[in-house]
Amino acid sequence: MRLKGKVAFITGAGMGQGREAAILFAREGARVIVGDISSKAGLETVRRIERRGGKAIFAEGDVGVERDVKRMIDTGVKKFGALHILYNNAGVLWKDRDRSVTETTEPNWDRVMAINLKGPFFVAKFGIPYLIRSGGGSIINIGSVSALCGFTVAQDAYTSAKGALISLTKSLAIQFARHNIRCNIIHPGIIATPMQAPYLKDPKRRKSFEDSIPLGRIAHPREIANVALFLASDDSSYVTGTEIIADGGFCAQ
Ligand SMILES: NC(=O)c1ccc[n+]([C@@H]2O[C@H](COP(=O)([O-])OP(=O)(O)OC[C@H]3O[C@@H](n4cnc5c(N)ncnc54)[C@H](O)[C@@H]3O)[C@@H](O)[C@H]2O)c1
Secondary structure, three states: OOOOOOEEEEEOOOOHHHHHHHHHHHHOOOEEEEEEOOHHHHHHHHHHHHHOOOEEEEEEOOOOOHHHHHHHHHHHHHHHOOOOEEEEOOOOOOOOOOOOOOOOOHHHHHHHHHHHHHHHHHHHHHHHHHHHHOOOEEEEEEOOOHHHHOOOOOOHHHHHHHHHHHHHHHHHHHHHHHHOEEEEEEEEOOEOOOOOHHHHOOHHHHHHHHHOOOOOOOEOHHHHHHHHHHHHOHHHOOOOOOEEEEOOOHHHO
16 A cells, blocks of 8 residues: 555556556555546546546546646546646657658647647646645656667657656756655656557567567566556655666666
């Protein structure tokens, strides 16, 4: 029960590692505000949490739209009475539309930025006042190893958004430290989630990904959720403004 008494807002919690984290956080005692653009996916996460005896509420919205994020957070706080953890997990990886700068259209660039970077800005903007009211809290951002070493196949908007998120993480950590608010970023390598599913279908491609990772395998979403749990809980009470790489050793090569 490492999150007993806490309320967590997790974006993109309808699928993938966001859902995994929502279930894990609830198991550890948190009440979870499941944020997602898909009501079907978000409600399914809530159902899974409640089946296990946990507490959650679904908040539908697009993280790239300011009024949606405000409404999602306000709805959750109204239900659970407080807020302690902001988990900026929602993100999109559009390998077909987000390519090299020479090939990417402005609307596609803007949409990737809106979801992957502006979303965390809105969540921080509307969430931090509640964290301050709670006497402190933890903000967790999801970056990517691509922000550290680039992609072999260019996805310039995604990579830029995740890179900028590192800077935002450090800025928030410094600004709000005196309010007992910590802010950190996790850089996952490849995780077996619906996001990667289309690219992992081909066994040859999957094998080549696996061969590129020192641990020799793709991450299970739980392996990232466990890092998020550490950052959300008081176990990481002196950890702020930093980056945790969870990539099976990929960046160490
Ligand atoms: N899967 C990987 O290999 C990998 C690697 C590095 C980083 N990441 C990052 O991890 C995070 C989660 O990825 P995942 O693999 O679980 O993704 P996923 O695609 O499996 O799930 C993402 C969830 O976010 C929701 N979502 C998408 N756009 C949204 C929006 N505009 N507003 C609200 N919700 C929205 C989706 O409905 C979905 O439920 C992302 O930030 C991603 O960039 C993933």
